[in-house]
Amino acid sequence: MEAIVFGSGVTALTFINSLDREIVKIKYIIDNNPEKHHTKIQELTIYPVDRAKANDFDVVFLASFQSLSMMAQLLEMGIAYDKIIPVNHEEHTRALRENYQKVLNSAASSRRVSNRKKIALVNLNYSNYQGLALFRYMPLYIKEKYDVDLIDASNYAKLSEYDVICSSHFDGIYQEGFINIELWHGFPLKTMGLLSPSINDNQIKSQDQRSKNTALVMSYSHLYNTFFNACFPYRQNKYRITGMPRNDFLFEEDGKEKLESLFGISLRGSNVIFYLPTWREGKKRELDSSMNWDHIFGTVVQEESFTSILSDTNSILFVKLHPHEYRVYDKLGGTSNERIFYITDDMLSRAQVHLYELLNCADALITDYSSVAYDLLLKDIPLIYYIPDEIEYSNRRGFLIEPYSQMLPGPQVSDISMIGFHLHEYSKNKDYYRAERETVRDLIFKYKDNKASQRVWKEIDYYISQQNK
Template identity: 25%
Template sequence: MKKFLFRLYLILMKFVASFSKINSKSIVILNGAGRSGSNGYLFAKYMKKNHSDYEVTVVEPWPSSHLSFSIWRKIGQAEFIMTTHQPFKIHSQQINIQFWHGVPLKRMGIMANNTERKADLRNVKLWQKNADIVCSSSDLYETMMSACCAIETSKYQKVGFPRIDVLKKPVITKKQLLHDLFKQVDDQAQIGIYMPTFRYELEDGQIIKQIKAGNFLVLPDFDIEELNQELKKQHRYLLIKLHPYEQQLVGNFTSQYSQIAFLNDDYLFKYECDLYELLGATSFLITDFSSIYFDYLALDRPIIFITNFLSQYQKKRGLLIGPYPEVVPGPCVKSQKELVAVLAARDDYQAKRHYWYNLTNQVQNISACEAIFKLMNKD
């Protein structure tokens, strides 16, 4: 019922906004990605710094039923509407540039196991009607996106993604991260980050219960004191960045341990930065089925995959590539014992990382933001 009412709300507000006259050099970015690798937020920062003659409005959170009429007028007036999730625009004359928010790894849309056909077909129509330009990084990206959303090939433009532009240029140093989040000084420090996917959709109450109890890795042999000691031996520090929806459910965590800290959104907002603007200060990534690992390949640093919910996730939603343990460019672990062992082991996955990086990113030596700006001004 809520979804139906929200669709009615959108129809009404689109009608109201349709009376606005389009202004050239006006951009609205509908940002549904928060500060977790938001192409929209990062492109807005680029535009405000390099092309101040454009009026750029970032609307967040999006979608929302609490936007003011003045914001809806700006959406109706924009020459370009840029989206991080479903494509959207008011007038047919407006140009929608679809950034999306990650290389698809999990099945979605018409490919997913847990969606309704009626909603999937409605989504396909939205892409066909509203998406004018779909930013892309590779043929593989286009194949996976089209498999899920039936996007026509003519819509794709290989211009890359703004979030990749900032990966190698961290705005917060490793030294500052150690000081701010761990209260430590360590010349040998290696900071890793753990970023899980959207585990709530598994509809397993025990998972969220364990997270709330402090078992953020949701491993059967989890022992935070032991993990902290093992990390300390290796001069490793672990940042925990929960999925935004999980963070809403459990709230902001704090840690009393020397080697473990939680990266909450308030830290990112404090420094007016996106998560990707500090990833370059990290030395390794731990994830499960989050597509962040495709982006992290640009840093060519070790990636570890926690797969104790693999079969459950494949059954509930499904993955677009597999068999998962064979194709991912890093070791897979199912317990804390295995995780600790892998952290101490030699990295033997560089060649596999390079293979997947070249496969998923065919525009490695360009600025995505500059390429997108040129595309906007192409006659």
């Protein structure tokens, strides 16, 4: 059998190494990244995709998570459908099924059986919403029993057509006739809601309305119930401890490949570090800090210093800023640093990849007050807290627990050079701050597995079933 491989990342290399080369002869590799063209891996030349027009092979193996778009390219070239073989065929089939179901649901919306509940999974971004994970990990019995749609900005206006609304940012319709399920978007550390310094009477009324018309609130643990309820009061019987669906993505193992595909780079042999600072400007334009985003680490000198740290530790940094903060940074020219890459909401949305699908390959996380750090405790990812605006942020926003440092299971620094020190410590000692991580993890999580979506669906199904009696 003569074959070619479409893709040159980790998945492709792993696949090529798994082949019996006496049975399969790999002729060459094709890839969309111009920087890889006419280079070699394992003595195989990488060509532009147009090379496949020669049709000089029996099969082409799609070795990337973007197999749907790759297949479309090949079909446009006239490559026969039965010659195109996705390596990750289960993921490929799942993506096809999602697309088919979305179109079929839309086409059949006016003919739906009246006694089937319609469930909306709101997913207005691919950074912190829970909807995508609930959709991806939907059990078969849910698909057979309900009409379920993923709701994004393109179809959000149709939200009122649904009976059940699963929200991550209070996105529901808080009136009689709707079943609202709140999942929120992270474990709370910062004050918010009724404990926010800027709370006003209208916001209090809104929370009263939400509380009255929310059926269930999904939770991490009893501690979550306490913290969340201090900010957004609900009756105790509305809480269900399930874990959060998006955390199920952390247990997948293809984050590095997806990063390679998104950015057209190779991460082979490199450490992957994420920098995810918390949002400092809320929906209502309140500023929690006057931190300067002209440079991601404060000044030009500090940013250059951090580049040296990345080089010394053979690391690549992926930065995800709040959209507003990214626009400020990008408007000033961003960076051309070969070791620093920016993940944007638009990028994730176009690829239909959730941020948490990337985080599963993290070797370390740099953050400040972001709840993402808590979620990564499920995978025991080393954490570094870079908090140069600690006093100002604490005064303006405040925390739900003091001293809040007890809830930060990693070194806390305000100087760039100390990040490098702690990265080196983590590389030398796998137990560095591990005890602290485990202590906080056990406080925050009742469940430490990848079954959160299943538990959430079970609770939703049970609630609806009880209402129908």
